[in-house]
Amino acid sequence: MIEVKNLVKRFGGFTALDNLSFNVEKGSVYGLVGPNGAGKSTVIRHLTGIYRQDSGEVLIDSQTVYENPGIKQRLAYIPDEIFFFLQATTRDMMHFYKGIYPRFDAKLYEKLGKVFEFDDKRPMRQLSKGMQKQSAFRLAVCMRPDILILDEPVDGLDPVMRRQVWSIIMNDVSDRGTTVLVSSHNLRELEDVCDHVGIMHNGRLLLQRSLSELQDNIAKVQLVLPEGNTLPEDFGAIHQSTSGRVLTLIMRGSNEYISEKVAALNPVFFDLVPLTLEEIFIYELGGVDYEVREILL
Amino acid sequence: MINLNYRDSRPIYEQIKDGIRKLVMTGAFSPHERLPSVRELASSLAINPNTIQRAYKELEAEGYIYTTAGKGSFVSDISEVDAGRRERQLKKFEEAAVELMFLGMGAGELKSRIDRLAKDSEGGRAQHDTNFD
Incomplete structure (x- = not known):
């Protein structure tokens, strides 16, 4: 559905996107994660046709997005910084969107009034940041998009609204097969809603996997070896740390494979736990020297 | 109905599986x-539909549920899944036994526990029977 091929974007002498490629399949929920300044929002601005690339291709349904109204009609975008007309109310924006997006569902808009309860005749600039996000979300859903692109979508929303918003998106994904690309730093939340993740760093993609693949192919093992025994040199852990007698290893491979391998050491005790997305993020980026530094102030 | 615990180390689909399994086992689902x-669950739990699909597929493979094309997923007759359950519970039991032995409990002590449990449940059953009479 979404194809990014060898995308390069420079701002002056700064290379923001450096030969970036990735794919998002139809009906998939793709989480784009990465440290601040990795280039997530820049990719998104290419996908929504705001920026023009220096080289490479940005395709949706095999068509170039830039200056392509046909594709843009099917695409809803919630930017990290919401923009609406100065004096407009949510309802005014609804009328404006209705005129632009042929699929705009005004009935759905009214129905969603039950969820987004605040007065939609209040000027948007009087609304709080979270309420503006809610309005943007309400309008985006009503566009009945095939592709939903969200840049930090739940930033500024309260816990109830976050869940509400995700619930509506998940319903749309299972019902209509909407393709969703979402950038966020809230990995805990992405873990629930995404089926694929891409980790970006310095304008490149470090890794792109399905979430089940990620979780099935890497695990954390905690074990205690019998007194006097040490871990063989070539055991193959990608990361290891020791605290007292307890060894913590990060290992690649299926759970069965890791269990067997660890059991062969005759440990006094061992436990296998899947890694959270947050841990995967930290280990993968640790591999490219992006990590928490120890600093005393 | 199904509670997802974010501090739980099990992946979400495992939690859904365990949740449904429990509901089936306890008879909350007949x-x-x-x-x-999938859609109802995806939107009520606010999680990816593919995750639920995966949990359902695995539950089906384990025999807890069955799917009829176009109609949805249904709870299996529990008697048919007994064998699988027995095996899993045994594994849990073994894990608990190993841990208890690690904590210094002897095999003999464990055995006498089991004997007592067996006696209790027999006694319980007998009592139950007399109540019925």
């Missing part, structure tokens, strides 16, 4: 009852 659809 045999041949229709399970919530």
Whole structure:
């Protein structure tokens, strides 16, 4: 559905996107994660046709997005910084969107009034940041998009609204097969809603996997070896740390494979736990020297 | 109905599986009852539909539920899944036994525990029977 091929974007002498490629399949929920300044929002601005690339291709349904109204009609975008007309109310924006997006569902808009309860005749600039996000979300859903692109979508929303918003998106994904690309730093939340993740760093993609693949192919093992025994040199852990007698290893491979391998050491005790997305993020980026530094102030 | 615990180390699909399994085991879902659809569950739990699909598929492979094309997923007759359950419970039991032995409990002590449990449940059953008479 979404194809990014060898995308390069420079701002002056700064290379923001450096030969970036990735794919998002139809009906998939793709989480784009990465440290601040990795280039997530820049990719998104290419996908929504705001920026023009220096080289490479940005395709949706095999068509170039830039200056392509046909594709843009099917695409809803919630930017990290919401923009609406100065004096407009949510309802005014609804009328404006209705005129632009042929699929705009005004009935759905009214129905969603039950969820987004605040007065939609209040000027948007009087609304709080979270309420503006809610309005943007309400309008985006009503566009009945095939592709939903969200840049930090739940930033500024309260816990109830976050869940509400995700619930509506998940319903749309299972019902209509909407393709969703979402950038966020809230990995805990992405873990629930995404089926694929891409980790970006310095304008490149470090890794792109399905979430089940990620979780099935890497695990954390905690074990205690019998007194006097040490871990063989070539055991193959990608990361290891020791605290007292307890060894913590990060290992690649299926759970069965890791269990067997660890059991062969005759440990006094061992436990296998899947890694959270947050841990995967930290280990993968640790591999490219992006990590928490120890600093005393 | 199904609670997702974010501090739980099990992946979400495992938690869904365990949750449904428990509901089936305890009889909260009766045999041949229709399970919530993938869409209903995805939107009520606010999680990816593929995750639920995966949990349902695995539960089906384990025999807890069955799917009828176009109609949805249903709870299996529990008697058919006994074998699988027995095996899993045994594994849990073994894990607990190993841990208890690690904590210094002897095999003899464990055995006498089991004997006592067996006696209790027999006694319980006998009592139950007399109540019925």
